[in-house]
Amino acid sequence: MMKTTALVASRAIDLFKTYGEGATSVAALRGVSVEVLAGTFTAIMGPSGSGKSTLMHLLAGLDTPTSGDVLLGGCELSALSDADLTVVRREQVGFVFQAFNLLPTLTAEQNIRLPLDLAGQDVDEAWQQTVVQALGVADRLGHRPGELSGGQQQRVALARALVTRPAVIFADEPTGALDSVTGAEVLALFRRSVDEWGQTVVMVTHDAHAAAVADRVVLLADGQVAGEVLDPDPDSVTAAIRDLATV
Numbered sequence: 541m542m543k544t545t546a547l548v549a550s551r552a553i554d555l556f557k558t559y560g561e562g563a564t565s566v567a568a569l570r571g572v573s574v575e576v577l578a579g580t581f582t583a584i585m586g587p588s589g590s591g592k593s594t595l596m597h598l599l600a601g602l603d604t605p606t607s608g609d610v611l612l613g614g615c616e617l618s619a620l621s622d623a624d625l626t627v628v629r630r631e632q633v634g635f636v637f638q639a640f641n642l643l644p645t646l647t648a649e650q651n652i653r654l655p656l657d658l659a660g661q662d663v664d665e666a667w668q669q670t671v672v673q674a675l676g677v678a679d680r681l682g683h684r685p686g687e688l689s690g691g692q693q694q695r696v697a698l699a700r701a702l703v704t705r706p707a708v709i710f711a712d713e714p715t716g717a718l719d720s721v722t723g724a725e726v727l728a729l730f731r732r733s734v735d736e737w738g739q740t741v742v743m744v745t746h747d748a749h750a751a752a753v754a755d756r757v758v759l760l761a762d763g764q765v766a767g768e769v770l771d772p773d774p775d776s777v778t779a780a781i782r783d784l785a786t787v
């Protein structure tokens with residue numbers, strides 16, 4: 541079925557990414573094409589070295605492909621100057637990482653507002669309040685990261701990603717540093733951001749239970765798309781990953 545461009549939040553078209561040159565070159569991606577529909581939760585999985593993080597970095601405009609195109613909404617990233625690309629990343633992309641990446645000298649609220657401060661934009665106080673209340677950190681805004689638990693820090697990182705109302709949130713192993721209970725709570729918050737707020741989430745993970753929270757799992761192997769799992773559950777994801785290992 542053809543998908544309308546208006547519904548596509550992010551698109552990779554025949555992406556190749558090679559690191560190094562000559563005999564020492566490594567092909568991280570080899571002709572990857574994938575679409576991420578707006579308002580959906582997509583997980584990217586595959587064996588170590590399959591190209592998961594490379595694909596996410598290209599989709600987010602953090603790296604440039606050797607060849608191929610990346611579109612964020614209707615914007616072709618390769619056509620942008622460095623300055624314009626910086627603006628697009630700041631205004632249309634949110635990031636959540638395993639290591640939280642919070643500035644230790646700033647309070648939780650200052651960390652949440654940082655992308656807007658850097659962009660010289662006003663904070664939508666009502667939206668920030670909605671986000672921090674929903675994520676359960678409204679009573680922690682005056683605390684610095686060192687005074688917060690790992691789960692609270694990841695909630696602050698998610699609030700920082702949401703406060704700008706980005707087109708897409710990219711999450712790289714967001715539960716990797718969390719215990720299973722806290723990780724499940726954070727995943728539920730990603731799910732809520734999609735279902736209630738219409739957010740688009742792309743998450744790289746190695747965890748079948750984490751991927752099962754998504755609407756769709758894109759499978760990579762050897763730098764190529766190796767399949768997908770729709771309406772995933774832990775068993776179907778585990779079986780798909782197992783099948784990749786036997787191909």
